Structure formats: C-alpha cells, structure tokens
Amino acid sequence: MAFSSGLSDIKLSELFNKVSEEQLVAYYLNINTIPCKISAPYRQDSNPSLGIYMNRNGKIQFTDFGTKDSGGILDLLMKIWNCDFKKCVDRISKDLIHINKNVEIRKTLGITKTLNHRTSSNIQVKFR
Numbered sequence: 001m002a003f004s005s006g007l008s009d010i011k012l013s014e015l016f017n018k019v020s021e022e023q024l025v026a027y028y029l030n031i032n033t034i035p036c037k038i039s040a041p042y043r044q045d046s047n048p049s050l051g052i053y054m055n056r057n058g059k060i061q062f063t064d065f066g067t068k069d070s071g072g073i074l075d076l077l078m079k080i081w082n083c084d085f086k087k088c089v090d091r092i093s094k095d096l097i098h099i100n101k102n103v104e105i106r107k108t109l110g111i112t113k114t115l116n117h118r119t120s121s122n123i124q125v126k127f128r
Helices: 012-018 021-029 073-081 085-108
Strands: 002-004 009-011 036-038 050-054 060-064 070-072
Touching: 009 012, 012 085, 021 060, 021 073, 021 085, 060 073, 070 073, 073 085
Parallel strands: none
Antiparallel strands: 002 009, 036 050, 050 060, 060 070
C-alpha cells in the first residue's frame, strides 16, 4: 500500500525499514523505557494515565486509561498531531533525517540502547 504526499510516495513497510517503533517513541515522546505511564500529551491529564507497552508480537501499543482509547504507535502519533494516517506517515518521512541523526548522536555519546524493555512484572493482588 503506497501513500502519496504530493512530494513523494512511501510504503509503510519502507518506512519501518528506515525507522523502528522504538526510535519513534524515543524521538517524539522522549521515552527510553517501556512499559511506562505518562500524561496524555493530546489532552489535559494531571494524573499520568497513558500506558505505553510492547505487545506479545513486539509491537509498541498504547492505552489511555482515562478515555479507553488504544492502538499502535502510529495511532498515538495521529492522535497527538490530530491528523490522518497519510499526514502522520508524511511527517515521519520528513523527520527521518532528524530521527536518524538523533540515533547517531546517542551512539556517539555512548548511549547504545535507545529503549529499555522491562521483561518482568510485579503484580500484587489483595483478597478480602
């Protein structure tokens, strides 16, 4: 499936060959650890209620516990930028040089991991 921006055509698979979901989260949301909970950047949220996590297939997902919205990283970026899918992909395509430069800077500074994955969860349950 190709999306036309008027300037260039890019396939979604081509986009993810050039940039990872982890890079998008690190660049646009300044998040270095998943799972995490942050304040929703697209609405007033005084109590962090936006959970960002990795699903079983290794894809980054979000759930807004305040509104019950959920989806993938592109869904989240569309919500933040208040745009449709095509405009979201176009914006990421235009930002690729900056995203990749950010990765190069992190490598130069000795920051080799752009994202930490917590592999275990501690769940506590109270019975009455």
